[in-house]
Amino acid sequence: xxxxxxNVIDKLHRAFGPYETTVDGIVAGSGQxxxxxxxxxxxxSYEAIKEAAxxxxxxxxxxxxxxxxxxxxxxxxxxxxxxRLMKESYIQSAxxxxxxxxxxxxxxxxxxxxRGLLRALExxxxxxxxxxxxxxxxxxxxxxxxxxxSHVKSKLHLxxxxxxxxxxxxxxxxxxxxxxxxxxxxxxxxxxxAEVDLLLAGEGPExxxxxxxxxxxxxxxxxxxxxxxxxxxxxxxxELLAELIGDLFPGMPVHFVRTPSPLLIx
Amino acid sequence: xxxxxxNVIDKLHRAFGPYETTVDGIVAGSGQxxxxxxxxxxxxSYEAIKEAAxxxxxxxxxxxxxxxxxxxxxxxxxxxxxxRLMKESYIQSAxxxxxxxxxxxxxxxxxxxxRGLLRALExxxxxxxxxxxxxxxxxxxxxxxxxxxSHVKSKLHLxxxxxxxxxxxxxxxxxxxxxxxxxxxxxxxxxxxAEVDLLLAGEGPExxxxxxxxxxxxxxxxxxxxxxxxxxxxxxxxELLAELIGDLFPGMPVHFVRTPSPLLIx
Numbered sequence: 001x002x003x004x005x006x007n008v009i010d011k012l013h014r015a016f017g018p019y020e021t022t023v024d025g026i027v028a029g030s031g032q033x034x035x036x037x038x039x040x041x042x043x044x045s046y047e048a049i050k051e052a053a054x055x056x057x058x059x060x061x062x063x064x065x066x067x068x069x070x071x072x073x074x075x076x077x078x079x080x081x082x083x084r085l086m087k088e089s090y091i092q093s094a095x096x097x098x099x100x101x102x103x104x105x106x107x108x109x110x111x112x113x114x115r116g117l118l119r120a121l122e123x124x125x126x127x128x129x130x131x132x133x134x135x136x137x138x139x140x141x142x143x144x145x146x147x148x149x150s151h152v153k154s155k156l157h158l159x160x161x162x163x164x165x166x167x168x169x170x171x172x173x174x175x176x177x178x179x180x181x182x183x184x185x186x187x188x189x190x191x192x193x194a195e196v197d198l199l200l201a202g203e204g205p206e207x208x209x210x211x212x213x214x215x216x217x218x219x220x221x222x223x224x225x226x227x228x229x230x231x232x233x234x235x236x237x238x239e240l241l242a243e244l245i246g247d248l249f250p251g252m253p254v255h256f257v258r259t260p261s262p263l264l265i266x
Numbered sequence: 267x268x269x270x271x272x273n274v275i276d277k278l279h280r281a282f283g284p285y286e287t288t289v290d291g292i293v294a295g296s297g298q299x300x301x302x303x304x305x306x307x308x309x310x311s312y313e314a315i316k317e318a319a320x321x322x323x324x325x326x327x328x329x330x331x332x333x334x335x336x337x338x339x340x341x342x343x344x345x346x347x348x349x350r351l352m353k354e355s356y357i358q359s360a361x362x363x364x365x366x367x368x369x370x371x372x373x374x375x376x377x378x379x380x381r382g383l384l385r386a387l388e389x390x391x392x393x394x395x396x397x398x399x400x401x402x403x404x405x406x407x408x409x410x411x412x413x414x415x416s417h418v419k420s421k422l423h424l425x426x427x428x429x430x431x432x433x434x435x436x437x438x439x440x441x442x443x444x445x446x447x448x449x450x451x452x453x454x455x456x457x458x459x460a461e462v463d464l465l466l467a468g469e470g471p472e473x474x475x476x477x478x479x480x481x482x483x484x485x486x487x488x489x490x491x492x493x494x495x496x497x498x499x500x501x502x503x504x505e506l507l508a509e510l511i512g513d514l515f516p517g518m519p520v521h522f523v524r525t526p527s528p529l530l531i532x
Contacts, residue, residue, distance in 0.1 A: 046484040064473045068450045081458045164528040184334045192347045206496040207330045214528035218312040230472040262430040262480035
């Protein structure tokens, strides 16, 4: 008996919890389609969809959507750009269903996306405490910021890191806030109440946390920030999810497709 | 007769237009203080305030605020962080008044902040058309993306540029959207309707415009994006404003204080 797209979604909800009122949902294709193979990626980029199709998958499960906005509003609405129309046409010809799976994995306890990043950094073995929107890691001893930067770049395969604040202090307590949780509302309480020396964030408005850590450094308070980029902070969580989906569907081919940040340094 | 902080604000409103319902306002100090000197900067960072005081100014006019949020909510509310308390205490001891001047210079026609960036890029001499939230520049002939990147980095004194999309195409039509106008809502119509080849933006969510231009490039449509950073995109506008303020107050010392992006590449 074949497994449909809707069967996959239902089983994800049983495994990781069902939630109402989310941005999650089928953004392309039909729930009734029989699934031949599953691909998982951070974002449903044009190239990721092509790669998923080349791997034989006809269901792509992604964290960020296909059409360049957080609230995609289903098919047929809003943005009628040429790029979107060409993409929709390609998705249809490839027979690909796309399921946006954003809010659910963030609402597991602990947040599955944060857990994936912690694993990729090999910091699960250190003391770590999950809070609402973040995790706080205590290293066994203080390490220099530049040494931690090298570790992060190497484990996440990043060509560069954007950093603010003190670059010379040693730090032992590190906060991690994935995705768009790098704003002051999440970050400032982490520095002030959880007393993190360093925050690793996905992204956030530049006038909030970067300015806060710049001021802290100017005041002689050694606080630092690494802005990993949205993709770098959440892709490891989707890679973990791909493995868990593989466990849920024995016999079903499940592939992870990488979509590193579209932003390069020139 | 001395000029007060409030006199300066009133004269700015007469010169550039008064508006209701803005985030603009006095965020530190009093409107009744006699002004000895004016400093202008992009953001009221701790170091900018110190530099303004060292220059003899006791009024700092800034685009972004002092306390790490867009809606600062006046003094005494919200964020009671140690960094903010130390900053407030320093501002008070320095006798500095801070006036946030954000919405007004964006609402002049043309947008004064955008005009400053156009001038810094030396593109005022080319054909340029202001739209609501952007300006579209037509170069006399097409130039290669990497050549334009070198020009932009050199004119804005940027150590790096973040870029997405096609890096090899030639482009002639360039959109400029300063500040946090780099999201899809402003950017996608510029590419699709104004047919810009390249957009220079301040900042915006990474899943919107960068993903759009990545898809466009994958579809063989040569579109590109430079993410300048919020400060780099708006500081030249505040530098222009400092000059205009100097013209408005003959005899008053007016200084421009640089606050480049707190984010470095490591």
